[in-house]
Amino acid sequence: MITLPKQTIQPAWHQQLAWRQYATQLFRLISRRRDFTMEFRSGNLIAGVEQRQRRLLINPALLPVPARGTRFDPRTEHGRRTLLLRGLIAHEAGHVVFSALKPAAEPLGWVWNALEDERMERLVTRRFPELAADFAFLGDVMLLKDPSATLDLQNACLVWRWAHDRSDFPFQVPEEHQDLWHHQIRPLVEEAWDAHRDDVVLIAQAILDLLPERSTPPSSLPDLRADGGGMEDVQPEERQQPKHAPQNRQEPPQEDQEGGNGTGEKADEQDTGKASAPRSKNGEESGEQEQPGRGRQEPGEEQQDQTDAGQDAASSTPGERQPDLDPSPPGRTPPSQPGHPAAVRSPGEAGQLPSPPPEPQPTPADDLLFQVDGHARKLAGILAPPGRPARREAHRSRGTFRYDRYQQGAERYFRKKVGEEKPAPFLLRLCVDLSSSMGGPRLNAARDAALMLARAGMYARSRLQVIGFATEAREVVPLELPWQDAAQRLSGLRASGGTRLSSALEVAFAGTARPDEQEVLVIICDGELTGYDVQCCARLLEDRRRTWRHAPLTVLPILIGEGVGGTATYLELFGAAHPVMSLDDISRTLKSALTTVRGR
Structure with a gap:
């Protein structure tokens, strides 16, 4: 016996309720807002937040993961999807919480966004340390998406946030701009990562003033918008935010820093609210040897900040992210980053x-095809039985000329093709009761029957329409829908609500059949109808019977379940009622009824 391969009929991941609920809960937790709706939208945008519409946009395609070079790569489709989705959602939620309003002018807004992305992600990581691996994985994916050996200064401001801890990445700016990048622009970029939210735009403007030429953002990089900024007040992580200076940072000369780039100590003396780290005698930032700097100090908070800083230093674990430590050698995982995305949270974190949805396992829906395939093949033989083959007979005046019969002097020396017969195709309309009373084994049997009809229609090339009805009716499977899409929709049928058969008949009678089709209406219900619904059904049937002479219609009511109490009602309405208990009963009933219809 040859076994057919299994076919996956599970809906796409972004159409599954578990993934949508997970994404919504994750964004609400990180952004601390419940007034946003989530939408999966295809296009050039990878992720973004529409501030006015309160909408989170995610591209279901996410990002392609390079084969090599990404840290924390789980190397499974489910694991990569989890890390990418969690990183993108946390990124957009971080803009809502920690970012100020994005400048409208370009290219100032683009440079601001490049600086703000890293600053905001560090603040999110302070609140949720287990997201450090997700941001590292997302950054590596975007860094390796379109690696370039040489970058112009403007795009280097963005790429440096991903490449600063990757010693194995060939990050390089043009030779003529090396001094400008290392001594003036790069210190400003790194300073913006630990600056106050209101100072990022000033640093971005200072960087633009230093650029020798303005370039356009790389089109290959995905669009991660920060339109959701400026929606929350200053957070505790910003008031107590430490500044860690990279050990490989070269401090610009004193005269360059005071030369009007808007980011030196002169701005601090004017009380602009901008943070600057304490400096040692040699003029370099002290890093972790001295007390971390402050963004904006509130009165009476100095002692509390020192206590918090001491607690942070005491409670730090090797699994927490220290983004400015020395980069590790190529091919080696930095010890300062968590070894697993789901790191254990420290006590006191709110x-x-x-948890993301579990990795999909073989579901009963995958094996469902093999349960219904045998019934479907038998039913397909009734939907499209073999017709009478054509044959050729001698004819007096028409057909193909036969010289041999003409030479013999036969009266009929022409041959004509006669006797070909093709059975009329079926148009199947299936109305499935999806009310709450159909829950459990009844709905499973009805779902199996719908899949069986869809599979048989594919074999016999017969058209099928599936209508689900409860209080209202909806078209689950429209005509001409491919089998794979129909199977995905039918496998997700759920039962809820009341029962109103008349709504399904309205949808079914609204369609028309082709002239050569035999229309068959199959109703699968548990037999419970209200009096008003029966009256509406009777009126719809009376209107439909007026056109039956030109478009015959056969109705097959199938009543499922043990407590079938509406048999008399269906006999009065449709003239037939077929009680069943399982898929086998439904298959036998359909084969018998369709055989009778075919023989008319």
Whole structure:
């Protein structure tokens, strides 16, 4: 016996309720807002937030993961999807919480966004340390998406945030701009990562003033918009935010820093609210040897900040992210980053990240095809039986000329093709009761029957329409829908609500059949109808019977379940009622009824 391969009929991941709930809960937890709706939208945008519409946009395609070079790569489709989705959602939620309003002018807005992305992600990581691996994986994916050996200064401001801890990445700016990048622009970029939210735009403007030429953002990089900024007040992580200076940072000369780039100590003396780290005698930032700098200091908070800083230093674990430590050698995982995306949270952290949906396992829906395939093949033989083959007979005046019969002097020396017969195709309309009373084994049998009809229609090339009805009716499977899409929709049928058969008849009678089709209406219900619904059904049937002479219609009511109490009602309405208990009963009933219809 040859076994057919299994076919996956599970809906796409972004159409599954578990993934949509997970994404919504994750964004609400990180952004601390419940007034946003989530939408999966295809296009050039990878992720973004529409501030006015309160909408989170995610591209279901996410990002292609390079084969090599990405840290924390789980190397499974489910694991990569989890890390990418969690990183993108946390990124957009971080803009809502920690970012100021994005400048409208370009290219100032683009440079601001490049600086703000890293600053905001560091603040999110302070609140949720287990997201450090997700941001590292997302950054590596975007860094390796379109690696370039040489970058102009403007695009280097963005790429440096991903490449600063990757010593194995060939990051390089043009030779003539090396001094400008290392001594003036790069210190400003790194300073913006630990600056106050209101100072990022000033640093971005200072960087633009230093650029020798303005370039356009690379089109290959995905669009991660920060339109959701400026929606929350200053957070505790910003007031107590430490500044870690990279050990490989070269401090610009004193005269360059005071030369009007808007980011030196002169701005601090004017009380602009901008943070600057304490400096040692040699003029370099002290890093972790001295007390971390402050963004904006509130009165009476100095002692509390020192206590918090001491607690942070005491409670730090090797699994927490220290983004400015020395980069590790190529091919080696940095010890300062968590070894697993789901790191254990430290005591006192508010909120726990929701768990992603489990990796999909073989579901009963995958094996369902093999349960219904045998019934479907038998039913397909009735839907499209073999017709009478054509044959050629001698004819007096028409057909193909036969010289041999003409030479013999036969009266009929022409041959004509006669006797070909093709059975009329069926147009199947299936109305499935999806009310709450159909829950459990009844709905499973009805779903199996719908899949069986869809499979048989594919074999016999007969058209099928599936209508689900409860209080209202909806078209689950329209005509001409491919088998794979029809199977995905039918496998997700759920039962809820009341029962109103008349709504399904309205949808079914609204369609028309082709002149050569035999229309068959199959109703699968548990037999419970209200009096008003029966009256509406009777009126619809009376209107439909007026056109039956030109378009015959056969109705097959199939009543499922043990407590079938509406048999008399269906006999009065449709003239037939077929009680069944399982898929086998439904298959036998359909084969018998369709055989009778075919023989008319």
